[in-house]
Amino acid sequence: MAADSTSILQQLDSQIENIFAGWNIYSTLIALVLAAYLISPLFLYTEPDVHPLLLARQSSASYVRQPKESAIFRSLETPPGYPLKSGLNVKDAGQPKWTSGRAGDLRDVWKRAVSGPVDADGKPTGGETGKVITTYGKEGVIDYSFTKLSSEINAVGQHMKAHGGNRVAIHMPNSVELLVTFFASAFYGLTPILIPQQESLDTLAGILMETKADILVAGAGSLPLKELLQKYPNLKQVIWVVERTSRHMDWNEVGEGEGGKAEIAVWHDIIDEKQAPSEFPVDAPENSPANVVMVTEDAWSAMDSYELTEFTQANFVAAIGAQTSALPRLHRLAPTDTVTPLASLAEMYPLTVTLAALFSNASLALTSVSGPKAPYSAAFQGASPTIIIANTETLSSFCKDKERTMSSSLLGQFNQWRKTKTLKAGTMPKTSSLTNTPRLIYTYDKAGASTVKLDPAELFKLKVYSGARTIYAFTDAQVAGAITQTNMLDYQSTSADFGPPLSSVEIKLRDAEGGRNSDDKALGELVVSGPAVVGGETVVHHIMTMTDRSALAYAS
Amino acid sequence: MSDTPAATQAASIASPINLILFSLLILLAYFRLRPSPPSTLPKGPAPVVFRTFTPPTLQPYDGEKDRPVYLAVRGKVFDVTPGKNFYGPGGPYENFAGRDASRGLACGSFDEDMLTKDLDGPLDDLSGLGQDEMQALQDWEDRFSEKYLVVGKLVAVSEGQEGS
Numbered sequence: 001m002a003a004d005s006t007s008i009l010q011q012l013d014s015q016i017e018n019i020f021a022g023w024n025i026y027s028t029l030i031a032l033v034l035a036a037y038l039i040s041p042l043f044l045y046t047e048p049d050v051h052p053l054l055l056a057r058q059s060s061a062s063y064v065r066q067p068k069e070s071a072i073f074r075s076l077e078t079p080p081g082y083p084l085k086s087g088l089n090v091k092d093a094g095q096p097k098w099t100s101g102r103a104g105d106l107r108d109v110w111k112r113a114v115s116g117p118v119d120a121d122g123k124p125t126g127g128e129t130g131k132v133i134t135t136y137g138k139e140g141v142i143d144y145s146f147t148k149l150s151s152e153i154n155a156v157g158q159h160m161k162a163h164g165g166n167r168v169a170i171h172m173p174n175s176v177e178l179l180v181t182f183f184a185s186a187f188y189g190l191t192p193i194l195i196p197q198q199e200s201l202d203t204l205a206g207i208l209m210e211t212k213a214d215i216l217v218a219g220a221g222s223l224p225l226k227e228l229l230q231k232y233p234n235l236k237q238v239i240w241v242v243e244r245t246s247r248h249m250d251w252n253e254v255g256e257g258e259g260g261k262a263e264i265a266v267w268h269d270i271i272d273e274k275q276a277p278s279e280f281p282v283d284a285p286e287n288s289p290a291n292v293v294m295v296t297e298d299a300w301s302a303m304d305s306y307e308l309t310e311f312t313q314a315n316f317v318a319a320i321g322a323q324t325s326a327l328p329r330l331h332r333l334a335p336t337d338t339v340t341p342l343a344s345l346a347e348m349y350p351l352t353v354t355l356a357a358l359f360s361n362a363s364l365a366l367t368s369v370s371g372p373k374a375p376y377s378a379a380f381q382g383a384s385p386t387i388i389i390a391n392t393e394t395l396s397s398f399c400k401d402k403e404r405t406m407s408s409s410l411l412g413q414f415n416q417w418r419k420t421k422t423l424k425a426g427t428m429p430k431t432s433s434l435t436n437t438p439r440l441i442y443t444y445d446k447a448g449a450s451t452v453k454l455d456p457a458e459l460f461k462l463k464v465y466s467g468a469r470t471i472y473a474f475t476d477a478q479v480a481g482a483i484t485q486t487n488m489l490d491y492q493s494t495s496a497d498f499g500p501p502l503s504s505v506e507i508k509l510r511d512a513e514g515g516r517n518s519d520d521k522a523l524g525e526l527v528v529s530g531p532a533v534v535g536g537e538t539v540v541h542h543i544m545t546m547t548d549r550s551a552l553a554y555a556s
Numbered sequence: 557m558s559d560t561p562a563a564t565q566a567a568s569i570a571s572p573i574n575l576i577l578f579s580l581l582i583l584l585a586y587f588r589l590r591p592s593p594p595s596t597l598p599k600g601p602a603p604v605v606f607r608t609f610t611p612p613t614l615q616p617y618d619g620e621k622d623r624p625v626y627l628a629v630r631g632k633v634f635d636v637t638p639g640k641n642f643y644g645p646g647g648p649y650e651n652f653a654g655r656d657a658s659r660g661l662a663c664g665s666f667d668e669d670m671l672t673k674d675l676d677g678p679l680d681d682l683s684g685l686g687q688d689e690m691q692a693l694q695d696w697e698d699r700f701s702e703k704y705l706v707v708g709k710l711v712a713v714s715e716g717q718e719g720s
Contacts, residue, residue, distance in 0.1 A: 022571030030577040037584060052595040063705050064604050071603040424591065492594065519602040548596065 048426025050328070050489035058487060059500035059550040070509040070522035073546060077325060077503045085325065085503040086531040087317045088112075088359065093123050105289050105313040106186040106355070107280070109320065110153070113358040114146045117335060130335060130363030134176050135382035136244065144176055147278045154276035156239075156267075157184035163263055165214030165236040166290075169193040171204065172219055173368040174345050177241045177267060181217050186289045186313075187280055190215075193293040194346040197371065203306070205231035210308060211293055215239065220246060220266070235262040242266055289313050294348055296477040297449060307477050309534055311348075316355070318531035319481025322504035323356035326485055331440070331469075333360035333387070340365045340385035340438075342374050342394055349444045349473055350389045352481040357387070372451070376466075380436040388468070389442040392452040395462055402465040419464045423491045431467035440488060441466060444473040445498065447483075447526075447540045460493035474498035474552060476528065478538040483507065483528050484552045497551035505530035507552065514543035515555055522546040523555055607708040609633055611656065611675040614710060618654035619644030626707065628656045630693070631679075633708035634700050656680055656710060662693035678712045 006014075060079040061071040078084050087103025090112070095101075097120060115124045132144045160168060168190050172178045178194075185192040193211045198204040201223065208216070209232050220240035229235065242249075247268060281287055291310045324333065333339075339357040341364075343350040357364065365383035369375075372391040376398035379388050406412040419429040431437045441462070445453060454462070459470055469489065473482035484507070486499030501507050508527050509515075515523035523545045529537040545555040609626075614633065617626035624637040625644045636643045636653075643649050651666050660670035662685050672680045685693075 019572045019576070022573045024571065024574075026569050027571070027573050027577060030574060030581060034577060034581050034584065037581065037588075053597060056595055056597040061600075062603060064606055064707055066606045520599075548599070 046427050049428060049491075050426070050487070052426065055487060055490050055492075055549060057550050059546075061546075061550065065508075065517070068511040068517065069527075070517045070524065070546070072506050072508045073501055073522075073550065073552075074506045075322075075326075075501050075503040078506075080506075084506060084530045085318060085321045086314065088321050088324075091118070091120075103314065103321075104317050106183065106292075106316060107289060108317075109355050109359045110150070110183045110186070111280070113361060114150055117361050130338075130358075130361055132176055132179070133338075133363065133365040133383050135365065135367040141382040149176065149180060150278035150280070151276050152180045152271050153184045153187060154278065154280070155271050155274035156180055157188035157190075157281075158274065158276060159265065159270045160184065160190060160215055160237065160239075161188050163237050163265075165190070167191045167193060167211060167213045167293075168215040168217060169195055169208055169211065169213035170217050170346070171195045171198070171223075172217065172241060173197060174341055174366045174370040175241070175368055176366060177217070178345055179364075179366075181239075185292075187287065189287040189290055191290040191293060193295065194351070195295050196297070196344050196346040201227055201231065204228065207295055207306060207308075208232045208235070211295075216262075217241065217267075219243075225264075229262060233261065238262050238264045239270070240264065240266050242268060292316065294351075294477075295346070296348070296446070309477055311480050311534060315480040315532050315534060316352070318504040319352045319479075319502075320356045320359060322502040322532065323352055323481060324360055326502055328487075328489060331488060333357050333362050335361040335363075337362040337386045337439075338365050338383060339363070339387045339389070340367065340379045340383060342367070342370055342376070342379050342388055342390040343444075344371045347446075348477070348480060349442075349475045349482055353389050353442055362387070379438075384436055385438050387440045387442070388438045392443055392445065392454050395441065395443055396452050396454060396458065399458055399461050399465060403461065406465065416464060420460075423460065423463060424493075426491060428463070428469060428491070429467070435467075437467040439468055440471065441468045442471045442473065444475050444482060447474065447476040447542060449477075456493045456496050460491070463491060472498060476538065476540050478534045479505065479528055480532040480534075483526075483540075486551070495547055495549065495551070495553070497547050497549070497553040499551050501552070502532075504532035509544060509546070510539070512543060515545070526552070604635070604705070604707050606706075607633075609708050609710050610713045611672065611679070611710070612713065614656075615654045615675065618650075625653050627652045627654065628658070628710040629661060629697050629700055630658050630682075631710050632697070632701075632706050633710055634704040635707045636700075636704050638704065658682055658693060659685070661696040662689040664692060676713045678714065679710065 058076070059073045060076055061073050062080040065071040072080055074080055088108055089101035090104035090108045091099065091101040112118070113130070117125050119125050131146065132149060134142050134144070136142065168181060168185055170178055170181050170192055182192050182194070193213055195204065195207055198207070204223070205228060214235065215237040216235055217239045218241070220242040225238065291312050293308055293310050296307045296309065327333065333356060337357065339354060339362050341350045341354050345351050345354060354364065365385050367378055367381065369378040372393040374394055376390065376394050379385055406416055422429040443454065454472060459472060462470055471485055471488050473485040475482045481504060482502055483505055484498045484501045486497070505528050509517060509522045509524035510527050511517055512525040517524055524543065526540040526542060526544045527537065528540065543555045545553055547553050609628070614626060614628060617623055619625040619640055624635055625640055626633050627636055627643060641647050643653050645653070649666055651668060651671060652660060655671050656679060659680050659682060660666060662682065663670060
């Protein structure tokens with residue numbers, strides 16, 4: 001009866017005592033490590049950059065859908081029932097505080113760049129204006145202030161207007177002169193025609209013929225003028241933009257009969273002779289801004305064929321307005337940013353983002369090394385940009401090169417692993433300010449025309465290697481700006497989507513042979529409508545779908 | 557002699573308490589480091605397909621047996637299920653459910669004779685209504701447009717078939 005019935009509890013107690021009797025220095029060590037590992041998140045935890053549920057439904061859908069179509073998807077800023085964003089919301093000084101601003105046009109973009117940031121009433125706050133930096137290869141970097149550029153705009157505009165002609169074709173790499181001519185056409189009522197760099201003279205002559213260009217602005221010596229004028233004799237003026245090193249040569253002298261009817265002028269002569277003021281001409285009917293013609297390489301037909309699209313000022317300002325509000329509030333384009341377009345400004349999306357940057361008073365750093373073949377490092381020669389706009393080809397080759405170097409060393413691999421882990425947790429890994437790290441990279445897919453598409457794994461690696469957040473936009477030739485754009489704070493690497501629509505367009509998917517809509521899945525041809533679309537509505541002939549996160553994606 | 561200190565040393569590293577603590581550490585590390593699936597929101601209700609109704613096909617939508625409540629005002633069919641207390645069965649306006657309510661709203665009356673009797677005939681053309689009544693109807697239509705979703709349009713049996 002007595003001592004053998006030690007109760008269960010007493011047996012347990014003695015067992016536990018035996019276990020703990022083995023406590024020694026190693027136990028203390030392991031216990032300390034355990035405690036540290038348990039408590040460390042209290043001190044080391046960083047919140048993700050964006051709440052994950054905000055990425056779970058990125059666009060708002062309408063509650064009713066027409067038969068054979070999907071619901072209408074719009075940005076979260078402009079849900080169905082609200083008007084789409086159609087302008088820059090420019091408030092002229094002196095208007096009452098509560099009026100909504102007017103839509104504006106391209107001239108207001110330049111005027112805002114000149115005046116600096118404005119407050120809610122439209123009065124300039126006196127903040128710093130940006131500047132435009134141009135890198136001339138080995139010659140170095142030249143700064144231009146906006147007032148100087150305004151006087152150049154006036155000089156060039158007055159010259160072009162005086163010598164006759166309405167439609168000015170701009171065939172240049174990214175440069176200050178391209179911007180000045182573009183804005184000069186806006187201020188002086190001319191139609192700019194932006195032509196991406198053409199290698200074939202026949203194609204260029206064909207484009208000039210179809211667009212009925214009167215004036216040509218091109219890099220001096222970049223084209224054989226005589227042959228061009230033989231193919232297209234209707235040019236009234238030709239303006240050469242001469243590099244600094246070649247300015248000693250006399251470009252006005254042309255051979256007998258070479259110039260034809262065209263008057264040949266030289267850019268720096270126009271600027272120096274005119275000495276124009278930097279105030280802008282008063283709004284007059286003959287100076288009202290005209291449409292802008294963009295030339296895009298045609299997606300579906302053979303090489304050397306192109307599509308001409310005429311955009312109105314309303315299309316442009318809707319797209320620019322949407323870009324300025326597309327980014328999250330804390331990460332918007334700001335006067336502290338320096339934007340480098342590595343993609344050609346003759347393409348719609350880089351042009352729209354650059355204009356949005358100008359409108360937000362950011363600085364611009366231009367380099368003539370631009371286009372799909374430009375290397376990523378070209379953005380960092382002479383300037384340290386915070387925002388880069390690049391083609392997918394540039395970024396893809398950058399990723400491949402970096403992958404080779406990073407995978408070779410153990411430290412590189414460890415860094416990669418650490419950064420991948422931080423990204424998957426939702427925060428951007430911090431990079432040292434010593435290296436050239438932009439904060440944001442814009443890139444874009446042209447519906448049906450892009451040669452290189454970035455898949456989500458590549459985009460993820462791009463964030464790791466470049467240290468910058470990325471935006472992948474879906475664009476089309478008939479839409480100003482972009483149709484949809486990914487959220488810059490979205491660091492996922494599994495879903496190949498293009499994000500939610502911008503606030504200047506609304507999208508829906510219409511039944512087509514390749515895909516039909518159903519109650520659970522939106523699938524079909526993409527129909528885009530809104531103020532940023534030429535003609536109000538356009539169809540992109542690709543079968544696309546909306547993912548579970550309400551983002552647009554190709555239907556595979 | 558030198559065996560015992562080594563043996564005790566080996567025993568002390570692998571003592572039960574050490575093994576327990578170590579396995580706790582491994583467990584904690586596993587739960588912390590395993591990848592978590594991304595947060596998802598449950599999918600919302602699928603969008604309603606816009607339909608072309610005729611009076612006979614509209615009539616079933618009167619709120620009975622969990623069906624939604626629809627009513628038509630000047631050719632637009634509104635989904636008034638959020639206002640089921642008014643327009644559904646047992647509510648004061650239940651006569652309007654599944655019917656063309658235009659004349660009733662214009663005249664401000666819920667009587668039976670405000671509704672079209674013949675469902676297969678032409679729609680009510682609102683003849684015999686004065687300025688005040690048309691204004692009242694317009695106000696009602698505006699209010700409905702703000703509050704409720706338009707899910708279809710109403711046409712007479714002779715004009716339309718179901719939009720496919």
